[in-house]
Amino acid sequence: MSSSVVSLAPPPHSSVHETSHSEFAHRLEALEARLSVSPAYRHEITILLVRGDLDALMAALTLAASAATMGGSAHVFFAFRATLALRRPPPARDGSLVGRMFGWMRSEGAGAFDLPRMLRDAMMTRRLRALGIPSLEELMATCAELGVRFHVCSTTMKLIGLTLDDLVDYPGLDLCGVATFVEHARESRVAMTI
Numbered sequence: 001m002s003s004s005v006v007s008l009a010p011p012p013h014s015s016v017h018e019t020s021h022s023e024f025a026h027r028l029e030a031l032e033a034r035l036s037v038s039p040a041y042r043h044e045i046t047i048l049l050v051r052g053d054l055d056a057l058m059a060a061l062t063l064a065a066s067a068a069t070m071g072g073s074a075h076v077f078f079a080f081r082a083t084l085a086l087r088r089p090p091p092a093r094d095g096s097l098v099g100r101m102f103g104w105m106r107s108e109g110a111g112a113f114d115l116p117r118m119l120r121d122a123m124m125t126r127r128l129r130a131l132g133i134p135s136l137e138e139l140m141a142t143c144a145e146l147g148v149r150f151h152v153c154s155t156t157m158k159l160i161g162l163t164l165d166d167l168v169d170y171p172g173l174d175l176c177g178v179a180t181f182v183e184h185a186r187e188s189r190v191a192m193t194i
Contacts, residue, residue: 044072046188048181052081054121054136058128060194061139061148067190068146075188076143077181079153083160086152086167144171151176151184 045067049060060082064074078086128135134142143150152167154175164175185191 045190046075046184048077048193049082050080052085056194064148074148075184077151079156083156
């Protein structure tokens with residue numbers, strides 16, 4: 001947007017009735033230019049997702065899917081604990097309850113063994129299902145269909161020892177650094193951290 005200031009008020013010592021048509025048209029054009037979206041804004045929404053709990057994941061993906069549904073582009077940057085939500089689930093050892101419990105304890109992904117969080121997420125999942133609200137997996141599939149881009153912090157990946165092969169299959173998933181996030185956030189109409 002332009003840094004010049006255009007006065008929208010009538011000139012001093014004149015009434016609105018004395019304002020010429022061309023002067024009014026000029027002020028209206030200046031107002032419309034100030035209210036229009038700059039072409040530099042390429043993306044509708046950019047979200048930095050750092051929390052890995054279900055409510056944060058659901059909120060971020062719902063916002064991204066909504067922006068994409070409305071015709072805008074959406075970018076979700078996964079960092080820190082949120083990155084673990086993209087980890088492939090560990091292979092099942094056996095189907096028994098004890099086998100599943102050991103799997104949860106070994107897991108470092110979204111279902112990592114954190115009993116209070118697991119209980120909270122289980123209650124939330126049950127409530128979402130009862131209300132007919134899509135699950136996290138369904139929401140991720142919707143985001144993929146809508147073209148929501150997922151970016152994963154390369155520093156976080158190094159820190160926790162993961163590679164792209166350790167992550168879920170998602171179209172458009174890529175590794176990037178903080179500079180890429182800053183570039184997208186600067187060019188977005190909405191940028192937020194969850």
